Amino acid sequence: MRIIYCDSVLDNKIIEPDYEEEKKSAVNCGFNFSLISFEELTDGNIATALRFIKEPENKELGIYRGWMLTPNQYRNLYDGLLKKNIELINSPAEYQHCHYLPDSYEKIKSKTPKSNWTTELNTDTIIELVSNFGESPIIVKDFVKSEKHNWDEACFIPNASDSEKVKSVVDKFLELRGNSLNEGLVFRQFEELEFLTEHSKSGMPLTKEFRIFFANKRIVKVFNYWDEGEYGEVKPELDDFIEIAQNIDSKLFTMDVAKKKNGDWIIMELGDGQVAGLPDNADRNEFYNNLKENAL
Template identity: 30%
Template sequence: MILLVPSDPLRPRRPDEHFAAEAAAARDLGITVALLDHDALPADPARAVARVPEGEDVVYRGWMVRGSHYADLARALAKRGAALRTDPLRYRRAHELPGWHDHLAPLTPRSAWTAGYDRTDFDRARAELGSGPAVLRDYTKSLKHHWDEAAFIPDVADGDAAWRVALRFRELRGADCVGGFVLREFERWRRGEVRTWWVDGECALLGPHPDTPDELPGAPDLTALTPLVRAADLRFATVDLVLAEDGGWRVVELGDGQVSDRPAAITPEQLIGALHRAG
């Protein structure tokens, strides 16, 4: 196994400070650590991976990248005789909501999405949900800190009001928008989230979500979730869970584990150790 982490922009021969502890934990386990020039990846993938040695099992732990850039990364590594454990197809399946939603449909809010950002497709997605409140996002991210103006839609049946929220979301996300609009049926949940970490279809670790580190709502029952995650066929993923008001566990998000933030409650040694054992 090779652990690939972003390099420090100011000290390119060192890991980015955010991932330095995981790099140190990998070295303590005898794992090779390689550095990625994250800033160079979009324009020059070959230069971005210039310091990566040959190896057939590369696990990335770093900043989010677009699905297209991840595919560029995979091709650049292949030319150097290195292969990502998570291929580009599986990365997009985990990283973008349309890739994972149907696999987890029994446990996550009903959703509809567009391909792009035009009004006609947006209205079609609204019609799929029918009526009632919804939360707006794109394929990879919501703007929950702009809840009233760019996230919450009181009633998707009100087309003009919903479109105003969509336009504001598009304005705020700008060039960072990914894929298209996603409308998610609004559900009432209790405070606090659990982030679970899955390696080859098994839950390896769980802890609080990084955004709510002091609000762990308890240990979730994974009986219903486990076969759904296994069926998604992902090498390394996270699933964020929350308690609904009726006491049932619901899926907020599935993400690729390579680009999911690690809460302090899970140590670098625990996370890297789980990946090392699977490899």
Template identity: 45%
Template structure:
């Protein structure tokens, strides 16, 4: 079993410090640790990214734990490692299904706010956007790209009070596009805004914090359910029902992924988003050792 971590760009012989605890856990359970050059992978040079990975005599299972890559860049890395008989747990199609919301949507549509999207190839003219938003009537929306939102710029580049207000839609979209620039992920996603139960405010940004949890799933089995924010803020809170999480997870075509869920202010639960398990961050209070052990045994 191999765990592939990002190497430290300032000290290439060592893994990124952010993954130190996971590296220690992997070595403690007897797994092999290899280092990848994330910058090279992100720039489209998977051969250089995997230069330190030796070719194996037989196909060997592996898990990547590192920074995000775009689906095309991940596909390149997957092929390069496969050529060295190192097989990552999720293939390129599975990675994409959990990385881009439009690709995730079919699996979670019955459990997540209604969403529509516009790919950049269609253009972002206001008429095109407003036609796509007709399904929402005058309901409030949040805006994101295929991967992330700008919640820290809530009023300027995230929240739209009414889907039918063309002027407001235009202002928020323009601000979002300017802010994202070349970092825009594929296109725009508009999601129906729903009120979530609160656990406080972010100590630095002042952003309201919803009662969110991150579930880690391996081969359909929910390994851990961890409060997304500071665990102390969740005093007295009840985690999402295990049966519901398992039912949602069963519809996701990926071996290893994360499932972010939140409690509605009115009660009940929604899925916020999926994430590929190899690039999803782990909350500080996650049981890293147990997760790495489960991956080492099951991947």
């Protein structure tokens, strides 16, 4: 099994520094690794991006651990590696299934906040969509990301029926996302979650959230989502999440879950496990050992 990391933008013969510790753990656990150029890949220069990948004699399973890619960029990476006899663990369809919330929403609908979405960014469509939430508080994001660190200006809408507030928050969100906007807008019911602490830089309220990595429908590791705050003895109740995971169309994915103020547990979102980050305090050796046991 081979891990595919991004190289350093300053020197294509060394790994991106943010993944150095992960690479050490992967090697310790018996993984091979190769480097690709993220910049060349996202510029569409696939052959150049993969020029240092040595083709194995026999087909090899690959796992990409790097920066987030659009579905089209991931497809180019997948196809390019396949030509070099390396098959990434998730197909392009599986990558998109967990990368875009609308694609996986029906699979997690029973345990996630009410959501709707649009690729039409005109005011009439947006106001009609948010009317489905009545006077409830909502948040706005795109198909992948929010502007949660700009909480009041570009994420949180206290009352979905307040058209002026909806317009100002959406406008600011679109301004901040700019050319990085993923497909369109998603509106989600705001849920009161159990408070953890305030973010040390943005002041955003942090809540008791966890990131669960799944490989082949089995749990690899459960991490505290935030590196700040005291989680105490709180741990997610996993049975319902494991059951839902059996129907997710992906071999390696994350499920971010959170505890509501009333004690219930919900799914915040899914993500492709190849581009999901590990917390700073993660035991990387344990993660890669567990990944090796469950990914094959």
